[in-house]
Amino acid sequence: MGRIDRVPPVADPERMPSTRGRVLNHAAGLYDLLSPAMMFWQEQPINRRAAGLLELQPGDLVLDVGCATGGLTESMARYLDAASGGMAVGLDAAPRMVEVARSKHASGRCRFDIGVAEDLPYGDDCFDKAASSFFFHHVDLADKERSLCEIHRVLRPGGALVVADIDVPSGWFGGLCARSGEWLFRQPEIGENIDGKLAPLFLRSGFVELETVYSDLGYVSTWLMRKSLALQPVPG
Numbered sequence: 001m002g003r004i005d006r007v008p009p010v011a012d013p014e015r016m017p018s019t020r021g022r023v024l025n026h027a028a029g030l031y032d033l034l035s036p037a038m039m040f041w042q043e044q045p046i047n048r049r050a051a052g053l054l055e056l057q058p059g060d061l062v063l064d065v066g067c068a069t070g071g072l073t074e075s076m077a078r079y080l081d082a083a084s085g086g087m088a089v090g091l092d093a094a095p096r097m098v099e100v101a102r103s104k105h106a107s108g109r110c111r112f113d114i115g116v117a118e119d120l121p122y123g124d125d126c127f128d129k130a131a132s133s134f135f136f137h138h139v140d141l142a143d144k145e146r147s148l149c150e151i152h153r154v155l156r157p158g159g160a161l162v163v164a165d166i167d168v169p170s171g172w173f174g175g176l177c178a179r180s181g182e183w184l185f186r187q188p189e190i191g192e193n194i195d196g197k198l199a200p201l202f203l204r205s206g207f208v209e210l211e212t213v214y215s216d217l218g219y220v221s222t223w224l225m226r227k228s229l230a231l232q233p234v235p236g
């Protein structure tokens with residue numbers, strides 16, 4: 001096992017972990033074709049800016065939760081140097097997504113694991129930084145909070161987390177896009193984000209110094225926060 005693993009990474013690509021999250025295993029082959037258009041080609045620019053907010057150092061160990069085909073993982077890996085110990089770890093519950101991510105980004109700076117955000121297979125305090133884009137609208141409120149508590153657990157004290165996801169829409173265009181997604185995919189988890197239920201969970205899960213750094217398309221926010229350096233009571 002590597003220096004981060006609490007349990008050995010799932011090796012069998014046929015073994016789908018158990019989760020209530022909306023896992024996109026079936027869509028892995030088409031994801032890179034359809035997803036950019038659904039986000040008006042803004043997904044990768046948002047990922048790149050999110051990675052930029054983390055002030056990554058070449059030797060950092062960083063986690064991408066709900067990585068899909070690894071767009072955000074790769075954006076972070078560009079700042080890292082494997083020879084200095086730097087590595088971006090992408091985690092997704094969809095084995096086929098992980099397979100696609102591995103085939104697209106085969107480098108010493110990236111690693112992709114099958115696993116669930118609400119029960120991360122990593123040890124405490126082991127990642128320098130963490131990120132997640134467009135994952136939190138795939139899980140219900142309880143698992144949004146569980147996943148955030150897990151990210152908080154695996155981050156080292158002082159480590160930064162950046163999250164980009166659907167937020168309360170501003171204006172008719174943002175409202176139309178966000179509500180259409182909720183209706184089209186029959187996804188109440190999107191409705192929770194639209195109703196503003198995600199952002200309060202960041203502080204509830206123990207994060208501090210929360211800022212909304214960017215707003216895009218009238219319905220996507222990018223938040224930056226940090227795990228406190230001070231000892232804190234365990235949330236919950």
Ligand SMILES: C[S@@+](CC[C@H](N)C(=O)[O-])C[C@H]1O[C@@H](n2cnc3c(N)ncnc32)[C@H](O)[C@@H]1O
Nearest residue numbers: 021022023024066068071072093094116117133
């Ligand atoms: C919209 S995609 C993320 C996009 C990605 N950040 C990128 O840069 O392309 C959401 C991903 O979350 C994954 N997912 C859903 N529930 C999950 C869970 N409980 N744990 C881990 N991943 C999950 C899905 O399989 C899907 O690949």
